[in-house]
Amino acid sequence: MTPSPADRPATLTASGGLRDLMQYAADRVVGYRERVGDGPVFPSAVDLDDVRAALGSLPDEPTPATAVVEQLADAVERALVASTGPRYFGFVTGGVLDAATAADVLTTGWDQNAFNPLTSPAAAVLEEVTGAWLTDLLGLPAGVSFGFVTGGQGGNTVCLAAARHGVLSDAGWDVERRGLHGAPPVRVVAGTGRHATIDRALRLLGLGTDALVPVRTSLQGSIDVEDLGRALASTSADPTIVCLQAGEVNTGAFDDFPTAIASAHEHGAWVHVDGAFGLWAAVGRATRHLVAGVERADSWSTDGHKWLNVPYDAGYAFCAHPAAHVAATSYSAAYLTGQGSDALRGPGDYVLESSRRARGFTTWAALRQLGRSGVAELVDRCCALARRFAHQLATVDGVTVVNDVVLNQVLVRFGDDEQTNRVIDAVQRSGECWMGGTTWHGMRLMRISVSSWRTTEADVDRSVAAIVAALQQRP
Numbered sequence: 001m002t003p004s005p006a007d008r009p010a011t012l013t014a015s016g017g018l019r020d021l022m023q024y025a026a027d028r029v030v031g032y033r034e035r036v037g038d039g040p041v042f043p044s045a046v047d048l049d050d051v052r053a054a055l056g057s058l059p060d061e062p063t064p065a066t067a068v069v070e071q072l073a074d075a076v077e078r079a080l081v082a083s084t085g086p087r088y089f090g091f092v093t094g095g096v097l098d099a100a101t102a103a104d105v106l107t108t109g110w111d112q113n114a115f116n117p118l119t120s121p122a123a124a125v126l127e128e129v130t131g132a133w134l135t136d137l138l139g140l141p142a143g144v145s146f147g148f149v150t151g152g153q154g155g156n157t158v159c160l161a162a163a164r165h166g167v168l169s170d171a172g173w174d175v176e177r178r179g180l181h182g183a184p185p186v187r188v189v190a191g192t193g194r195h196a197t198i199d200r201a202l203r204l205l206g207l208g209t210d211a212l213v214p215v216r217t218s219l220q221g222s223i224d225v226e227d228l229g230r231a232l233a234s235t236s237a238d239p240t241i242v243c244l245q246a247g248e249v250n251t252g253a254f255d256d257f258p259t260a261i262a263s264a265h266e267h268g269a270w271v272h273v274d275g276a277f278g279l280w281a282a283v284g285r286a287t288r289h290l291v292a293g294v295e296r297a298d299s300w301s302t303d304g305h306k307w308l309n310v311p312y313d314a315g316y317a318f319c320a321h322p323a324a325h326v327a328a329t330s331y332s333a334a335y336l337t338g339q340g341s342d343a344l345r346g347p348g349d350y351v352l353e354s355s356r357r358a359r360g361f362t363t364w365a366a367l368r369q370l371g372r373s374g375v376a377e378l379v380d381r382c383c384a385l386a387r388r389f390a391h392q393l394a395t396v397d398g399v400t401v402v403n404d405v406v407l408n409q410v411l412v413r414f415g416d417d418e419q420t421n422r423v424i425d426a427v428q429r430s431g432e433c434w435m436g437g438t439t440w441h442g443m444r445l446m447r448i449s450v451s452s453w454r455t456t457e458a459d460v461d462r463s464v465a466a467i468v469a470a471l472q473q474r475p
């Protein structure tokens with residue numbers, strides 16, 4: 001027997017009502033975000049056993065919702081990383097814009113399934129509108145297809161699935177039906193500085209990393225276009241995908257798109273551009289020239305949760321060949337109705353999931369809050385702050401900035417590997433700011449990425465002071 005609503009245990013509704021519960025959660029979020037610039041950026045001093053203990057063991061009985069939310073926030077807040085704060089420079093990590101944060105709360109409350117227009121007309125229209133905005137803003141050709149994916153990994157995987165379809169169908173092979181057994185071999189030509197998510201996508205797509213034909217890159221990480229020509233000539237008989245990069249993950253370097261894309265297309269290759277953060281250079285006034293010609297590629301992937309400062313999970317896969325995109329990722333089944341039509345696209349046809357969160361709402365909110373000029377200003381400001389880091393650090397004895405700071409990335413060396421590791425570790429433990437380490441051309445380096453709307457010049461100055469203090473500490 002189904003219980004009537006009256007039989008629903010009281011613990012499944014908030015004791016003070018949902019409004020009080022949500023207000024409590026909102027207060028916790030606001031309180032956290034107001035203080036996020038004050039406390040340690042990384043919770044080095046926290047004993048994770050305390051967090052485990054505060055979470056308790058699997059309860060036998062229900063708990064009222066308000067108590068649940070309070071216990072959760074109390075238990076984990078101390079172990080949070082202030083990556084949404086102003087002095088987190090690890091990986092490439094944006095904060096979150098206020099409108100996008102609130103839109104994420106609405107997304108959760110509405111609990112829409114963004115699979116198709118029948119599961120959520122709102123999500124379908126929203127993604128259609130927002131995808132067109134993104135296409136325009138990023139300077140991609142009108143009419144490209146797009147999917148709202150989980151991030152850069154999702155974007156690279158979807159785009160390379162479309163590429164796999166494209167190059168194999170040109171070779172007369174239906175990969176969706178026949179798979180890869182017996183298929184013509186596909187070569188993937190990519191710079192040695194490609195992001196590791198390209199390799200994972202190749203593994204998942206059955207192409208395998210042995211399909212890679214590596215191409216030399218310059219010291220700064222841009223693909224060597226002459227070596228690309230050589231690689232293309234050596235694979236010219238095979239279906240070929242070329243992976244280029246907007247924003248090398250360490251240096252922020254860009255490939256020479258006009259030359260590389262023209263040469264790839266002469267050989268009939270599909271060109272995919274991984275632009276997880278670097279594609280946003282298209283919007284900055286001072287950085288636009290870096291992506292000149294990128295619009296001639298065949299697919300592009302970028303992140304929302306990095307530089308656009310949208311909450312996780314937000315990424316976008318764009319494709320100049322909508323039919324290849326849909327062939328690679330759509331599916332249908334007898335019980336499914338309301339797939340996309342000419343009147344309204346089916347958002348699920350362009351991504352890897354079926355049921356999924358309406359993850360486009362946050363992106364719309366971020367773009368609406370910033371507008372074109374706001375995104376441009378965000379990109380330009382982060383780059384100016386990266387240069388501020390570089391200029392100040394370069395004047396300190398024993399410190400070398402090793403990359404050309406063309407975007408928002410700064411690579412710093414402190415004499416030798418040992419000293420560099422020691423400084424990175426001391427800065428991280430200081431709680432003042434957080435930057436990671438990397439190994440680049442065999443050298444250990446501190447890697448600084450400025451990607452948050454919250455970061456100010458004062459935050460950079462304070463972080464430089466923390467780095468100098470760490471350097472001066474006796475080992």
Ligand SMILES: *Cc1c(COP(=O)(O)O)cnc(C)c1O
Nearest residue numbers: 151152153195197249274276303
């Ligand atoms: C971060 C990044 C990715 C992966 O993006 P996720 O959002 O972490 O999946 C891919 N490529 C580059 C260049 C990146 O910086």
